[in-house]
Amino acid sequence: MQVKVLIVEDDPDMAEILFDLVEAEGWAPFLAGSAEEAGAFLSRESVHLVLLDHNLPGASGRTFAQRIRSTLDVAIIMVTAAGSSAERVLGLETAADDYIVKPFEPIELAARMKAVLRRSIPSAKPERGPDxxxxxxxxxxxxxxxxxxxxxxxxxxxxxxxxxxxxxxxxxxxxxxxxxxxxxxxxxxxxxxxxxxxxxxxxxxxxxxxxxxxxxxxxxxxxxxxxxxxxxxxxxxxxxxxx
CATH class of the missing domain: 1.10.10.10 (Winged helix-like DNA-binding domain superfamily/Winged helix DNA-binding domain)
Known part of the structure; x- marks a missing residue:
């Protein structure tokens, strides 16, 4: 099974960075530049993970995360330039599974994506003790x-x-x-x-x-x-x- 990741990011340079990072992991990346475009994509395609920018044209990332969570069971990582502790708490309150702040190290985001996917895809979980x-x-x-x-x-x-x-x-x-x-x-x-x-x-x-x-x-x-x-x-x- 190939992991599918939807990248919701309106900045072309950041979108390219995220696309390359997802592709480097051997996963299938898909791009959307707005909440509207992402919503249309999710209505016809299923994905395992959404990388969601906090600031989107037409809707905030938090608002769109709530819309996704109300209808779909999909992992969500918020990717944003907002770095205060209050913003991190708000990111999790919107039902995001994790939260990372720009600028970030690619290796850290890759590790966070893998951790979220291990929790959300049973076959991706490592073996461990009582479970x-x-x-x-x-x-x-x-x-x-x-x-x-x-x-x-x-x-x-x-x-x-x-x-x-x-x-x-x-x-x-x-x-x-x-x-x-x-x-x-x-x-x-x-x-x-x-x-x-x-x-x-x-x-x-x-x-x-x-x-x-x-x-x-x-x-x-x-x-x-x-x-x-x-x-x-x-x-x-x-x-x-x-x-």
């Missing part, structure tokens, strides 16, 4: 059922909610050691994001996004609990809980 991919195909959390193959969270009487690659990676990590706290550093390591570029706040935002999808009341979570000073924990009924 939900080799566990049952569904995880039950109260009234919620998580389809681990399709990354779909569904509750009786409500429409299914697709988990992003980052959300699924977080749930996967927490489920590997239920009732045991997982630190922010461990979460960042699983996400493939260096702590020098991402803040604890980014992890908190990701946890909040996941809670909104699988908790009836995200403000009073039943399953994804905070352990102050230790990180986050997936509480599994019927199993001993770490105090």
């Amino acid at each position: 939900l991919a080799s566990a049952p195909s569904a995880l039950t959390l109260g009234d919620w059922t998580i389809d681990l193959k399709r990354r779909l969270a569904s509750c009786e009487g409500s429409p299914g909610k697709t988990l992003t690659g980052a959300e699924f990676a977080l749930l996967e990590l927490l489920a590997e050691t239920p009732n045991q706290p997982v630190s922010r550093a461990q979460i960042l390591e699983r996400l493939g994001s260096g702590t020098e570029r991402y803040l604890d706040r980014n992890v908190d935002v990701l946890v909040l996004r996941l809670r909104r999808k699988i908790e009836q009341n995200p403000e009073l979570p039943r399953f994804i609990k905070t352990r102050r000073g230790r990180g986050y924990m997936l509480e599994a009924p019927g199993r001993e809980t770490d105090p």
Whole structure:
């Protein structure tokens, strides 16, 4: 299977750089110069990853990322010149799986693309220890059922909610050691994001996004609990809980 990557970038020079980088990895690159052009392409073609510029003619990258996420299960990396921590948090809040700031080192973007693709394409995942991919195909959390193959969270009487690659990676990590706290550093390591570029706040935002999808009341979570000073924990009924 050849990985297909849609590059949404209106600057010709940057588009060429990204095109060459994707092609150098042996993947199939496609170019779109605007959100409108990208939307038309995605309506007729499926891709595995979208490299999305923050500033686009006609629509912001964040707005377009929300449009993509509402209809498609595809990995998204925001590529932008905006470098503040607030912008990085906003990038993840829009359902982007990762965020990289221009100017960037090509080797870093390549590594981030590979990390996101490993999470979103099962066959691209490296072998490692206990993993939900080799566990049952569904995880039950109260009234919620998580389809681990399709990354779909569904509750009786409500429409299914697709988990992003980052959300699924977080749930996967927490489920590997239920009732045991997982630190922010461990979460960042699983996400493939260096702590020098991402803040604890980014992890908190990701946890909040996941809670909104699988908790009836995200403000009073039943399953994804905070352990102050230790990180986050997936509480599994019927199993001993770490105090």
